[in-house]
Amino acid sequence: MAAMKNNLLVTILLSLAICCLVLTVGLTVEPTLTEIGLDGEVSVEASELEAVSLDFGRLSRREEKTTLALVRPASLDDVVKVVKAANKWPSFAVSARGHGHSISGQADTRMKGVVIEMGKGSGExxxxxxxxxxxxxxxxxxxxxxxxxxxxxxxxxxxxxxxxxxxxxxxxxxxxxxxxxxxxxxxxxxxxxxxxxxxxxxxxxxxxxxxxxxxxxxxxxxxxxxxxxxxxxxxxAPQRVRWIRVLYSNFSTFSKDQEFLISLHGRQASQRFDYVEGFVIVDEGLINNWRSSFFSPSNPVKISSLNADGGVLYCLEITKNYHQGNADSVDEEIEALLKKLDFIPTSVFTTDVPYVDFLNRVHKAELKLRSKGLWDVSHPWLNLFVPKSRIEDFDKGVFKGILGNKTSGPILIYPMNKNK
Ligand SMILES: Cc1cc2nc3c(=O)[nH]c(=O)nc-3n(C[C@H](O)[C@H](O)[C@H](O)COP(=O)(O)OP(=O)(O)OC[C@H]3O[C@@H](n4cnc5c(N)ncnc54)[C@H](O)[C@@H]3O)c2cc1C
CATH class of the missing domain: 3.30.465.10 (Uridine Diphospho-n-acetylenolpyruvylglucosamine Reductase; domain 3)
Structure with a gap:
């Protein structure tokens, strides 16, 4: 009796498994999506599905066809309808995609499902x-x-x-x-x-x-x-931006200055910079890299002449926003702030651009890279938060150790206040 029960159980489980397999393999969402009356577009074109399985990183591409359909919603209602349909049996996964600029397939569906490419939507x-x-x-x-x-x-x-x-x-x-x-x-x-x-x-x-x-x-x-x-x-919004780069050969001085500058947060605009970033230069070509196309080419710097510590230099990038009307006082404010920093005195590079051009600066580099076919390539990228207590070790081990003179990709250092 017991054996028979077990056999029965195995048979039931087996038939359930076969049933699920058929359902999964045969799952197609197209009829469901056409039935729910979307105002936006539905696509099951292989080339479009392949395109949304890729992203800026070009590091992951779905081997099995996990994306069954792509929806371009025309409104909030369309998004609601797709998510509700996804909850009905047979259910399917849904993933929102913005501009597909993450790097490891985050905007794709991991299981068989539908990608909602948000696009302009209702557009307002x-x-x-x-x-x-x-x-x-x-x-x-x-x-x-x-x-x-x-x-x-x-x-x-x-x-x-x-x-x-x-x-x-x-x-x-x-x-x-x-x-x-x-x-x-x-x-x-x-x-x-x-x-x-x-x-x-x-x-x-x-x-x-x-x-x-x-x-x-x-x-x-x-x-x-x-x-x-x-x-x-x-x-x-400010009208213009004074954009400054200064160099350091010593990492502790560089990070001390970065930390000082972010400690000025919340002060009156005249007493702080509006933007504080930085990057590491482990390769001489990088000072004229894709992020610096706004700086005049007459600003080249010979890294070998700057006494880089362990072959590595650090660039502090700061800006001051202003309105045309107070252009005069900006120079004084910048001078007062720069006096408090300890960079290499001969390494000050300054440019002045409209506010929108500053914020949109990477696009200029994008167009340049696109023209050389270098935008649509793989982009391995890693973001790390390193505590202040270990940042010097990080410099020794990673910038001067692992990377030292062996990479040409951008290495950015953003100082951050934890309480923000
Ligand atoms: C050249 C470049 C420079 C960058 N610079 C910076 C930078 O300076 N600072 C920074 O912080 N990041 C930066 N990033 C990273 C970027 O912010 C993230 O990768 C971001 O997710 C990309 O936005 P996206 O619209 O392309 O999102 P996608 O790659 O389309 O989606 C990313 C994630 O968000 C989800 N998602 C998308 N839309 C929605 C939505 N409407 N509702 C809910 N979830 C949604 C997706 O499902 C996915 O998980 C940069 C990326 C590139 C390519």
Whole structure:
């Protein structure tokens, strides 16, 4: 009897397994998606599915065809309909894709499913001039947010170095750059979000309302819902930027100066820089690298003449924003701040650009690299937070040790305040 029961159990399990296999292999979402009446587009074109399985990193590509369809929503309603359909039986996975500029396939579905390419969606960027915030669709690119807000003389405060990234994409990470020491990452500059949850409900969340969801979605790597609208804080936009680079041959002096500069956060604008970043130069060619195309070529520097410690130099990058009207006082403010730093005196490189050109600086390099076919290549990239207590060891072990003169890729150092 017992043996028979066991046999029966095995048979039932076996037939269940076969049944599941058939369902999984045969799962096609196309009829479901055409039946739910989307206003946007649905594509099952092999070339389009292949394209969304790739991203900027070019490090991962789905071997088995996990992406069954691609949806380009025309509205919030479309996103809701797809997520609700994904919850019905047979269910399928859903993944939001912004501009596909992460590096390891984060915006692709890991299981068989549908990629929602957020794109322009409903397309509206609504600037609330008096309230000093802007409402944007989750798939909107930061460059377009900047252009729209600049029409009102306003701009968000915290940025990434590159602006062809989507609002939903960077808010799902953190969004850090040289302004973070002062304003915090981009996720600290959001008032409110509309999120489509895993069940297909639309929830508005903020610090005060559904705050668990708000905090889970910000920096949540797309795992807690799809951001369809973000309300982002604005401030009056400056007109121009004085952009300065100075060099160091000694790492402790460099990091001490970086730490000093970020300790000035919250001071009056005249008493601090507006942006503090830096990079490591382990290769002489790098001083004229893709990030420096705004600096005049008459600024080349002979690294060998600078007495680099262990063959490595450190470049501090700082900016001061200003309005035409106070251009005179800017020079004095910069001079006073530079006097407090301990860089190599002959290594000051300065340029002056419109605010939008500064924020959009990497795009210029992108166009150059694209023209040489060097943009659509693999981009291995690693971000690490290193505590102040170990940064000197990191310099010795990694910059001077592992990397020393053997890499030509950019190595950026962003000083950060933990409390931001
Ligand atoms: C050249 C370059 C420079 C960069 N510079 C910086 C920098 O200075 N600072 C910085 O912080 N980062 C930087 N990044 C990294 C970048 O911020 C992240 O990779 C970001 O996720 C890319 O945005 P995306 O729109 O391309 O997102 P995608 O790659 O499309 O998606 C990234 C993640 O977000 C999720 N997601 C996308 N949209 C939504 C949404 N609407 N709702 C919920 N989840 C969503 C996806 O599912 C995925 O998990 C840079 C990247 C590149 C390529």
């Amino acid at each position: 960027i609504k600037v609330w001039e008096k309230e000093m915030y802007v409402d944007v669709w989750g798939g909107e690119l930061w460059i377009d947010v900047l252009k729209a807000t600049m029409e009102y003389g306003l701009a968000p405060m915290s940025w990434t170095d590159y602006l062809y990234l989507s609002v939903g994409g960077t808010l799902s990470n953190a969004g850090i750059s040289g302004q973070t020491f002062n304003y915090g990452p981009q996720i600290s500059n959001v008032f409110e979000l509309d999120v489509v949850t895993g069940k297909g409900e639309v929830m508005t969340c903020s610090e005060e309302r559904n705050s668990d969801l708000f905090h889970a979605v910000l920096g949540g790597l797309g795992q807690f819902g799809i951001i369809t609208r973000a309300r982002i804080a604005l401030q009056p």
